[in-house]
Amino acid sequence: MTTALPSAPTRTLADPDTPFAVVDVHKARRNIERLAQRADKLGVTLRPHVKTAKSLDVAALMHDGTSCPITVSTLAEAEAFAGGGYTDITYAVGIDPHKLPRVIALLRRGVALRVLLDSAEQATFVADAARAAGIAVPAQIEIDCDGHRGGIHPDAPGLVGIGRILHEAGCLDGVLTHAGESYFAHSAEEQRLATKNERDGAVAAADRLRAADLPVNVVSVGSTPTAHAAEDLTGVTELRAGNYVFFDLVMAGLGVCAIEDLALSVVVTVIGHRPEYGWIITDGGWMAMSRDRGTSAQPQDQGYGLVTDLAGRPIPGLVMTAASQEHGTLTARGGALLPDLPVGTRLRILPNHACATAAQHHGYHVIDGTRPQDPAPVIEAVWKRVSGW
Amino acid sequence: MTTALPSAPTRTLADPDTPFAVVDVHKARRNIERLAQRADKLGVTLRPHVKTAKSLDVAALMHDGTSCPITVSTLAEAEAFAGGGYTDITYAVGIDPHKLPRVIALLRRGVALRVLLDSAEQATFVADAARAAGIAVPAQIEIDCDGHRGGIHPDAPGLVGIGRILHEAGCLDGVLTHAGESYFAHSAEEQRLATKNERDGAVAAADRLRAADLPVNVVSVGSTPTAHAAEDLTGVTELRAGNYVFFDLVMAGLGVCAIEDLALSVVVTVIGHRPEYGWIITDGGWMAMSRDRGTSAQPQDQGYGLVTDLAGRPIPGLVMTAASQEHGTLTARGGALLPDLPVGTRLRILPNHACATAAQHHGYHVIDGTRPQDPAPVIEAVWKRVSGW
Numbered sequence: 001m002t003t004a005l006p007s008a009p010t011r012t013l014a015d016p017d018t019p020f021a022v023v024d025v026h027k028a029r030r031n032i033e034r035l036a037q038r039a040d041k042l043g044v045t046l047r048p049h050v051k052t053a054k055s056l057d058v059a060a061l062m063h064d065g066t067s068c069p070i071t072v073s074t075l076a077e078a079e080a081f082a083g084g085g086y087t088d089i090t091y092a093v094g095i096d097p098h099k100l101p102r103v104i105a106l107l108r109r110g111v112a113l114r115v116l117l118d119s120a121e122q123a124t125f126v127a128d129a130a131r132a133a134g135i136a137v138p139a140q141i142e143i144d145c146d147g148h149r150g151g152i153h154p155d156a157p158g159l160v161g162i163g164r165i166l167h168e169a170g171c172l173d174g175v176l177t178h179a180g181e182s183y184f185a186h187s188a189e190e191q192r193l194a195t196k197n198e199r200d201g202a203v204a205a206a207d208r209l210r211a212a213d214l215p216v217n218v219v220s221v222g223s224t225p226t227a228h229a230a231e232d233l234t235g236v237t238e239l240r241a242g243n244y245v246f247f248d249l250v251m252a253g254l255g256v257c258a259i260e261d262l263a264l265s266v267v268v269t270v271i272g273h274r275p276e277y278g279w280i281i282t283d284g285g286w287m288a289m290s291r292d293r294g295t296s297a298q299p300q301d302q303g304y305g306l307v308t309d310l311a312g313r314p315i316p317g318l319v320m321t322a323a324s325q326e327h328g329t330l331t332a333r334g335g336a337l338l339p340d341l342p343v344g345t346r347l348r349i350l351p352n353h354a355c356a357t358a359a360q361h362h363g364y365h366v367i368d369g370t371r372p373q374d375p376a377p378v379i380e381a382v383w384k385r386v387s388g389w
Numbered sequence: 390m391t392t393a394l395p396s397a398p399t400r401t402l403a404d405p406d407t408p409f410a411v412v413d414v415h416k417a418r419r420n421i422e423r424l425a426q427r428a429d430k431l432g433v434t435l436r437p438h439v440k441t442a443k444s445l446d447v448a449a450l451m452h453d454g455t456s457c458p459i460t461v462s463t464l465a466e467a468e469a470f471a472g473g474g475y476t477d478i479t480y481a482v483g484i485d486p487h488k489l490p491r492v493i494a495l496l497r498r499g500v501a502l503r504v505l506l507d508s509a510e511q512a513t514f515v516a517d518a519a520r521a522a523g524i525a526v527p528a529q530i531e532i533d534c535d536g537h538r539g540g541i542h543p544d545a546p547g548l549v550g551i552g553r554i555l556h557e558a559g560c561l562d563g564v565l566t567h568a569g570e571s572y573f574a575h576s577a578e579e580q581r582l583a584t585k586n587e588r589d590g591a592v593a594a595a596d597r598l599r600a601a602d603l604p605v606n607v608v609s610v611g612s613t614p615t616a617h618a619a620e621d622l623t624g625v626t627e628l629r630a631g632n633y634v635f636f637d638l639v640m641a642g643l644g645v646c647a648i649e650d651l652a653l654s655v656v657v658t659v660i661g662h663r664p665e666y667g668w669i670i671t672d673g674g675w676m677a678m679s680r681d682r683g684t685s686a687q688p689q690d691q692g693y694g695l696v697t698d699l700a701g702r703p704i705p706g707l708v709m710t711a712a713s714q715e716h717g718t719l720t721a722r723g724g725a726l727l728p729d730l731p732v733g734t735r736l737r738i739l740p741n742h743a744c745a746t747a748a749q750h751h752g753y754h755v756i757d758g759t760r761p762q763d764p765a766p767v768i769e770a771v772w773k774r775v776s777g778w
Contacts, residue, residue: 017464017488017778051714073676073715075406093715094660096672097733099406118661121732149716150661150670180713271483272507272539281539283485287462288778291680291745324569325440325744326462326482327538343510344486355714356680359749362777388751389406389677 012376013310013367014346018269019288021361022348023053023383024312025061026369027263028245032062035227035244042233047071047090047220049242052355055364056084057383058245071240075102080386082111090114090220092176092240094142094150097125104133114173114218118142118152123162127169138173139166140218141209145201146194148180154205163214174218175209177202178240182225184297186254191229198226203235228256246354249302250294259306259314264358265348267310267365268328270341278338280330284349286323292356304328305349311375312348315339320349361385401765402699402756403735407658408677410750411737412442412772413701414450415758416652417634421451424616424633431622436460436479436609438631441744444753445473446772447634460629464491469775471500479503479609481565481629483531483539486514493522503562503607507531507541512551516558527562528555529607530598534590535583537569543594552603563607564598566591567629571614573686575643580618587615592624617645635743638691639683648695648703653747654737656699656754657717659730667727669719673738675712681745693717694738700764701737704728709738750774 013022039046048062051073059081062068069088072078078089079102087110091103095115106113117123117139130137141162144151152159166172179198185191198221206216221233222240224247233239246264247257268284286304295302307318307330317336322329328349332338341347351357358364363384367377402411428435437451440462448470451457458477461467467478468491476499480492484504495502506512506528519526530551533540541548555561571583587610595605610622611629613636622628635653636646657673675693684691696707696719706725711718717738721727730736740746747753752773756766 017491018485019778093672094670096407096658096660098658102406119732122660125732144663147666149668149711149713149718150663269485269487271485271511274533274539277536279538281483283482286681286745287748291682291742292675293680322538324538329538343508343514353680356675359676389408 011379013267013365013379014376015379016365018267018346019284020267021358021364022265022267023058023246023364023366024263024369025366025380027261028058029061031244031247031257031261031263035241038228038230039239042230042239044233044236045069045238047238047240048245049073049092049240050077050081052242053245053358054386055383056081057381062245069238071242074389075099076388077386078106078113082106082109086111088112090116090140090176092116092178094118095122095126097122097129100125100129100137103137104129104135107135107137112138114138114140116140116142116176117162118150120158120162120165123165126171127165130169130171136170139171140174140176140220141205143175143177143201143205145177145197146179146181148178151177154201154208159205159208160212160214163209163212167214172214172216174216174220175202175205176218176220179223179226182223183250183254185225186299188229188255191225191254195226195229199230199233199236206235224251225254225256243354246358248354249306249350249352250298253295253298253300253302259350262350264354265308265312265350266357267346267348270343270345270347272343278331280338280341282328282330282347283326284328285326287325288360289320289323289328289349289351290353290356290360292351292353294352302352305351308348308350310346310348311377312372358385359387400768402656402754402768403765404768405754407656407735408673409656410747410753411654411656412447412635412753412755413652413758414755414769416650417447418450420633420636420646420650420652424630427617427619428628431619431628433622433625434458434627436627436629437634438462438481438629439466439470441631442634442747443775444772445470446770451634458627460631463778464488465777466775467495467502471495471498477501479505479529479565481505481567483507484511484515486511486518489514489518489526492526493518493524496524496526501527503527503529505529505531505565506551507539509547509551509554512554515560516554519558519560525559528560529563529565529609530594532564532566532590532594534566534586535568535570537567540566543590543597548594548597549601549603552598552601556603561603561605563605563609564591564594565607565609568612568615571612572639572643574614575688577618577644580614580643584615584618588619588622588625595624613640614643614645632743635747637743638695638739638741639687642684642687642689642691648739651739653743654697654701654739655746656735656737659732659734659736661732667720669727669730671717671719671736672715673717674715676714677749678709678712678717678738678740679742679745679749681740681742683741691741694740697737697739699735699737700766701761747774748776
């Protein structure tokens with residue numbers, strides 16, 4: 001006869017001290033599947049940007065646990081994902097020459113780490129470093145399709161010269177663009193236009209380089225809004241997007257997803273009431289949510305976030321309208337009544353910007369999400385995030 | 390004859406990969422000394438709020454390395470500082486009853502951990518937990534002096550009842566208020582008024598409790614602006630402030646400090662140029678600076694921060710005006726010329742809000758700060774931060 005060992009007690013969202021971040025893995029999988037199907041249909045490789053979740057566990061959902069091409073925003077991410085078996089990584093921030101030794105160290109480990117640049121100055125740094133190290137440093141030229149931040153215009157005189165510097169050192173890998181302005185494209189028509197501009201800019205730049213006898217392997221485009229609006233990606237080889245795994249209120253405001261698709265939230269606790277002001281005070285401030293107020297630029301400002309109960313069901317009209325470091329203020333809008341939520345009540349806040357809110361936490365408490373009526377969902381796992389640079 | 394061992398190479402701000410946070414310890418010491426002298430003169434105990442720096446090393450500067458009364462914003466801070474020898478800690482966020490077991494565990498370790506509350510509901514939780522544990526849980530009643538967030542009005546009918554619930558369980562420790570609205574007091578007169586309100590509110594509440602035969606040991610006030618404006622704190626026993634150790638552009642905009650007093654900055658690297666837009670692009674985005682734009686509510690909006698060279702000398706007119714996750718955009722304002730800063734140039738950004746910017750980093754690279762002409766200051770130490778909850 002064997003005596004059963006006591007099993008570890010089941011923990012639910014009612015258990016850890018608040019605030020903490022939650023990932024609904026059912027919603028995340030659904031979001032992942034949706035974009036994977038689009039990429040298949042469009043005939044392009046999907047190269048997820050892991051900068052939103054910064055989690056090997058979340059990335060594993062994206063390709064059933066197998067290594068896949070990914071995009072990163074820091075070398076810390078590149079190193080962590082290389083450690084996790086990823087061997088095809090695009091570092092999609094213009095290269096700082098001081099960081100090239102870490103890039104070369106990854107290349108020597110067999111990781112195809114692709115760097116980004118938009119000037120002859122940077123191309124020369126990369127070419128010189130590649131020659132000195134005796135290793136090709138695959139480099140992509142950043143193309144500016146919408147005046148968002150970095151990049152060179154596809155018709156700029158300097159483009160071919162950059163390509164030549166890279167090619168002569170065996171480093172020219174392709175072109176990359178990001179329609180960052182699509183985050184402000186508030187109609188389907190504007191989003192289609194942003195998507196067309198993004199494709200057209202990347203393909204035009206690739207064509208100019210090829211016309212100058214320079215090889216272009218990769219033509220990379222993407223942002224979460226344009227990835228979901230794209231209808232024709234002829235000439236493009238790969239699609240990047242990151243936010244889509246969690247989505248957020250900014251994406252919902254753009255119509256890219258529905259509120260029910262938001263896979264990331266933060267659990268907070270009611271710690272006070274100020275009925276004279278119409279406020280409920282929680283222990284989730286900007287340290288838990290970030291200071292990101294992306295929806296303030298949208299037709300419907302969602303404050304610091306919309307409020308749901310612990311099960312994830314929205315509480316109509318309840319919005320987080322103010323934040324101190326460790327205090328959140330909830331108010332009712334549109335004539336909604338302030339609900340009766342005693343001290344100790346746990347709620348979840350849906351964030352403006354998943355990338356920024358996730359970055360305030362060390363990791364995620366993971367729930368299954370397939371039992372939406374469960375008042376306190378069971379915590380299936382705790383997943384860690386990569387942080388720092 | 391002995392052979393000298395090669396010493397570790399000296400590292401300067403030119404060495405670590407960017408972005409990273411820097412603390413100028415000379416400025417921090419000067420800021421600390423200034424408020425310590427004020428508190429002495431006002432005849433009150435200074436109880437620094439460690440939520441800004443969240444660093445045992447920074448806290449050690451405050452009292453020459455000896456343990457002192459401190460304020461914390463999370464139990465993670467309380468636990469870390471208790472581990473560092475601090476035994477008198479006020480946890481200045483309204484207590485969530487779910488967190489009382491961690492409070493009691495600290496009390497049992499001999500740490501005088503004072504909790505905060507503003508309702509009979511919370512007082513009952515605290516009293517019940519204290520009785521169940523057989524230990525007094527020192528509790529302060531949060532007083533609302535300016536309608537900023539939590540607290541009970543000093544003349545509210547419920548105040549004495551809360552005091553009584555606590556006193557009957559041996560838990561009544563005092564009253565605490567925070568003039569959060571002083572962050573929006575843009576004239577010396579408004580700041581004096583905020584300071585008077587803060588003192589008057591706390592003292593009035595203490596007087597009401599004492600008139601009902603309830604003991605009030607602690608009468609605690611403070612915020613960085615009011616701590617620097619206070620002229621008469623009769624009836625107050627202690628002063629709290631946190632931001633003052635680093636200061637930031639919001640505090641400079643309020644006139645509480647000068648730009649030269651800012652002890653925290655972030656080192657970034659130029660990674661590109663967009664002369665057609667008047668932009669310099671850096672590798673320091675909102676992940677390095679936070680999304681905090683506190684100065685946007687001030688007469689002089691400082692964008693995401695003001696720019697200095699690596700030595701810390703301001704570059705006139707250069708402002709960080711936009712941020713993506715890992716990109717910053719610098720522009721010249723007021724007719725200033727965009728300086729010629731090649732790719733690879735390192736700069737420092739002075740933040741809007743030190744608490745928020747510091748929270749984006751694992752720790753601080755510490756410079757001496759007494760050689761302001763040094764083009765690349767030597768890194769004297771790397772100090773860690775506490776994070777999480």
